[in-house]
Amino acid sequence: MGVQMSTFPQYPDVHVLLAYFPDVAKTKLASVKENLVSRNPEYDFCFLSTANLVSLQQLQNGVYTAVRNQKQEQMKASTIYTEIMLSLSPVNNINEALKRFGVDETRNDIIVLKVVQAEQLQESEKEFSAKLESILDSKPGALTDDVLYNGFDATKFKKLFKLLGVESQEELTQGAIEGALFRGL
Amino acid sequence: MTDAILAQLDRLVPNIPLQVVSQGAEALVLSTQTHPYAQKSGTFIIKYRPPKPYRHPKIDAQITRSRTAGEAKFMAKLRRAGIRAPNLVSVDPNGGLIWMESVGEILPNGAVSSLKNLLWYLEQGSEAAGLLVQSQLELACRHTGAVIAKLHMNDMVHGDLTTSNMLLQEGEAYLIDFGLSSYSALAEDKAVDLYVLERAVLSTHSVHAEKYNGWLLAGYKDEQCGAYASVGGKKKYSETLKKLEDVRLRGRKRSMLG
Ligand SMILES: Nc1ncnc2c1ncn2[C@@H]1O[C@H](COP(=O)(O)OP(=O)(O)OP(=O)(O)O)[C@@H](O)[C@H]1O
16 A cells, blocks of 8 residues: 556556655654765655646656657656656656646645566565665555645746636646746757 | 659657648648547648758758748737637657648548638538528528638738638537648738638639638638728728739739730
8 A cells, every 4th residue: 555556658678666755754754865865775765745736647647758858868866866857847857847846845745656577576566665665654544536636836837837817627737738848958 | 753752751749640732842641540648539631841852951950940830820810819720739840740620521422621622522512402592502501601801811822822721610610721721911912812812712602602702701801800800801801802802903913914
């Protein structure tokens, strides 16, 4: 329980593991951030803030674009995890993408992703949840569209994606996806 | 030729069952039931601009990228302006690929519900069914005119308004194919858009062209002089119509010269 897994029809050999932790201490998030900055190899995951995520579809579009770029050897970032953040962002700047979509210790939830090859799946899945529960000292919960729509930071989100006046989850999602797809174009 | 293109496409979108819908000079259009990243059912359209062997590879890559991006952005702008067009799903600018939602329906005779096919289909039944079909024909034309009016009020020009580039779905008209689209506030450019449509109707529906063109323009006028009246619609309408007269005249002269 807790780990959600997904694949993309184009790339059946790539699996994306996802765990959502709805209630994490700010000190734990701050420590995750420090470990990421110092490139601790134990923290080889994609930690995402939910502040600028309005739906699962928006998230899936970003992960898909990053995986596709990796498959086509067209990544802009040096790791798949940074590439995911860049692929969610409407702004063509890696630091900016990390700021908007990376760990935000002012919030108390976090999404964690791991991209693995099909053959490593069994082993990774177990390790994934055990390691994260210990790092974050917290229990995972389900990530749903409602969780994201109820929790996202509407003001920041609409400013980032230039979607002032847009309200429905569906239109915010479409607008954010378009913004991310047109980054740098 | 097509086999080589399909092989390239299979490298860009492996493992996805695709059916060819149309092969144009610039792009190949395919359909699929697979959404690339979301658990969504429905039909999706892939528009693929393959590399052109007759262009220098570097220049070709730039052209493909900018046309793909341009068309995808135009679609997004339309959606934001509330103009009916397919929703964008994904873009691979370097691969020359746009992934979008499908619009339109399949008519009882098996054809897709483009304005062209719909008019043809309705014409066949019009002898027997009479007035009812007449009003369906009129509504299809008027709705199409209205969506073009909206486009032009937003200073967007389609660039290739043929009767295949509008699809009817649940009675509403959707625009597709923005490969030649652009942004312009000039009445002249909008008039050319309307003129291209007029000529297209004439070539696909010569017998009833006058009637259809009348309805299309009536739908255009009602939208600009109705819904857009408070934002200068009437003035824009009369400017565009005046230019349309000029454009028609030029067209006639050109055809007289042969
Ligand atoms: N979103 C869509 N939904 C349904 N059908 C579509 C969609 N997009 C394209 N098609 C179908 O594919 C055909 C060709 O698409 P489009 O006009 O965009 O390509 P094109 O290469 O520019 O074509 P052409 O060169 O013939 O103008 C359309 O006439 C239509 O039948």
